[in-house]
Amino acid sequence: MRSLDFVLAGVGGQGILLASDILCRVGMALGYDVKKSDVHGMAQRGGSVISHVRLADQVFSPLVPLGGADFLLGFEKLEACRWAGYLRPGGVAVVNDEAIPTLPLVERTPYPDDATIERILRARAGRVLFIPAGRLASQLGDQRVTNVILLGALSCLVDSALEVWQQAVAERVPPKARELNLRAFATGRAQVGNSLA
C-alpha cells in the first residue's frame, strides 16, 4: 500500500496550517486519500504547533502515529526537536535554520545549541536538511513565505511532478501573493539542489 505521512511543526503564527493545506492539495492531485489534523484555539497564541498530513490509498486516523512520519517539516529548530519523535527511524527532517527564543524568566531550560539540535534530530532521522528559509524569505521581502520555501525544499524529496506542487501553491495562496509564493517555492527547491550538488 502506498502511504506518505508528514508532520509539520513550529510556532503559532508561522504559516504552518497554510503549508499543510498545500501539502494536502498535492496529495489529492497525486490521487491519494488524504487526512489532516491541526489544533486550533488557544494553543495557537505563540505556542508550539503541530500539523499532521497523511496520504495513503485509505487513511483512517487523521493523526500520524508517533514514530511513523516519513517527513518532518520543521519551521523552527526547537520545535523540530520537540516533535522529532514522530519521525520513523530513517525518516527525513527538513528544518528551517531559525531559532525563535522561548519566554525568558519562566523557562529555566536554555534553548539548545546547534550541536544538541543536530544530535536530537539525527537520533531519529536518516537525513537532516537545514534550510535558511527565514533568511531567504526576508531577502524575498516577506517573512510570511518561509512556509512555501520549506515546501519547495520538501518537494525535491517527494516522488512527484513539479507542476503538481506549483499548482497547489498557486491555488491556495491569495491571488496577489501568487507570484511571490511561486518564487519562494523555486527558492526552496534551489536550496536542496545546492545541497545535493
Add this chain to the structure above:
Amino acid sequence: MKRLLLGNEALALGAYMAGVTVATGYPGTPSTEILEYFARYPGVYAEWSPNEKVALEVAMGASMAGARAIVTMKHVGLNVAADPFFAAAYTGVKGGLVVISADDPGMHSSQGEQDNRNYARFAKVPLLEPSDSQECADMVRIGLELSEAFDIPVLLRTTGRVSHAQSLVEVTAEQISRPQPAPPRPFQRNPGKYVMLPVNARQRRLALEERLRRLQEYAETTPLNFIRWGDRRLGIVSSSIAYQYAREVFPLASFLKLGMAHPLPRRLIREFASGVETLLVVEELDPYLEEQIRALPDLPPVRVLGKEVFPAVGEFSPELVARCAADFGFQLSEFGSRVSPPPSPPEELPAPLPGRPPVLCPGCGHRATFYALRQLMFPEQVAGEEDSRLAGNPFARATLAHRRQYGLVVTGDIGCYTLGALQPLWAMDTCACMGASIGQAIGLEKAGIKNKVVAVIGDSTFYHSGITGLVDVIVSGAATTVIILDNLTTAMTGGNANPGTGATVDGKPARRVELESLCRGLGIEDVRVLNGYDAEGIRREIAAAVQSPEPSVLIIRQPCVLQARPASSLVAWVQPEKCMACWACLVTACPALIRRDGKAAVIPERCTDCQVCSQVCPHDAILRVEREGVMA
C-alpha cells in the same frame, strides 16, 4: 467530485444542503468554524448569539416556525444551554433541529473535558457521532430528518479531532442545489406541545418515552450502525474518532461501528457479541458505551473489555490505542496493526527542551492590565512596612508569599486573557467558567476576606454570562470592582463578532450593545473607560476603585491586535547602557522581549510599538526608534 473539508466545514455544508435556513451558536473551540462556514452560504440566517442558551432558544423558535435549524457550541456551552435543551426534548420540533456539541478531549482549549454523550441519555434525545468529514456532512442531514420524523431535537457530538481534521467529502452537483425553503406561513399554535405547564408537560413526558421507544427500533436498522465482520476472536465496538484509531490498530478485527450512540441498538449489540470471543469497547473519555453494553439484559456470555485497557482521561491517538492494547496482552501483529506501539516508558530525548506555552501576543491590549494587577497583587508595601530589598525587583521570590497574603485578589474568567494567570504575569487567582469572575468576587467580599477583590472579565464573556453577575453586584450591595477587558471581539476563537463589535457573523454592520450605557443602566454609577496601553493609568485607577465602598466598572478598551494589526514605523529599543537587568519589562511576558548578553532586548520584527514595556521600565532604558534603523 471530492473535496477536502474540515469536519466543521462539512457540518456547515451538510446543513446547507439539507435546507437549514437558521443557524445560531456561540464561538468556542473546537466548534467555531461551523457557523463561520455556514454564514458564507447565500439565503441563510446565521448569528453569533450572546450565549449558547439564547442560541438554542432562537433555533427552537425557528423550528417552531417550520424552518430547519442547527445550533453550534463547544461541550461546556451545552451546560449553558442545558435548560432549553431539556425542555426541547419535551416540546419536540416542527422543522428539524440539530444541536451540535464539539467536545475537547485532552482540553486543548477548555477548562474541562466532559463527555457530552451523557447529555443525550440525560435529556433523552438521539445522539449521532460522526468519525470523519464525510460522516459530518451526512449525519447533520440525517439528524435533521430524524428530528422531524421523531419530533425531537437531535444531539450531534463531535470531538476536536473530528471537527478539526480534514478529510475527503463527496459533493455532487444535485446535492449542492438544496431544497427551496418554504415560504413564510402563519404560526401554527399548539399549546399542548409548546407550553410546558405541568398539565401539558406530563403528557409530553409520556410522549417522550414513546418517541424514544420508536428511536430504539430505528437504531437497530439504521445504516449509521453497522457490523463489519473480520477476525471473530476480537470484536471492537467503537464510535467517533476512536473508531478510526481502532481501524488503524486492528485492521483485521470485527467491528461494530456506532454512528447513532443513543438510544443504543440492543439487538445489534447482542448479535455482534454472540459472534465474537472478546468484545473490546474503544471510546475516549467516559465508559459511556461500555457501561450500557455491560448492563444489557440477555448479553451473550462474552468477555467485555473497555476501561481496563484504555484510559478514561485525555485524548486518544493511534499510538496510545496500540500501546494500551499491547500492554494488556493483545498481539497486535495478529490483527494486522499498522501502528507499532511506542516503547514504554517513552524514549528520553537526548537533551531536555525548554517549553513553549501559549502567551499573550505582542501588542496585546490586556498586557498592561495584568502587569498593573500583578503590582497590586504583590504590593511593594504591606501592612505599612516597606521592605527595601524589594524596591524595583518584582522577582524577589523570598518574600512573594508574604506580599501575596495582603495583595489584591483577582477573580478571572474565560478568554485569551486567562493567559494572564501564567508565569511570569501570574495575575489571576481563579478561573472556573464563563462569567464566574463577578459572582466569585461578590462571594469573597461577602465572606469577609481581608483582601481587596477585583473581577476581570472579557467583553464577549461579559455579554455571555457577566451581566447577571453585575446585576447581583447592585442588588447585593457589594463594593465589587469589575474590570471589563474590551478588545471589541471574541479573540480566542479567532476574532468573532460579539454584541459590542457592531458586526454580524458574516461581517455586515450590526447594532451594538454599548458597555458603558449597559453598566450605567444597571445602576453602576462609577463607570470609567481606560486605554489598554496606559500601564500607569490602569494601575492608578484600579488601586483607587478597590478602595471605594461603591461598586465600579473599569472598561479597559484596546482593539485586539490581531484584528487591528497596527503598523507603526517605530519599535521599542533597549539602551544597553541604561538597562539594569531588573527584568521588569520581561515580567510583562511580551514575546517581543528577550534576554541577550545579560540585558533586556527587543525583537523588532515582533514589536508593535504598544509602549507598555517602556512605561514599566523603572530606569527609562527603553526608547522608540525607527523600525527601519534596527531591522537588519
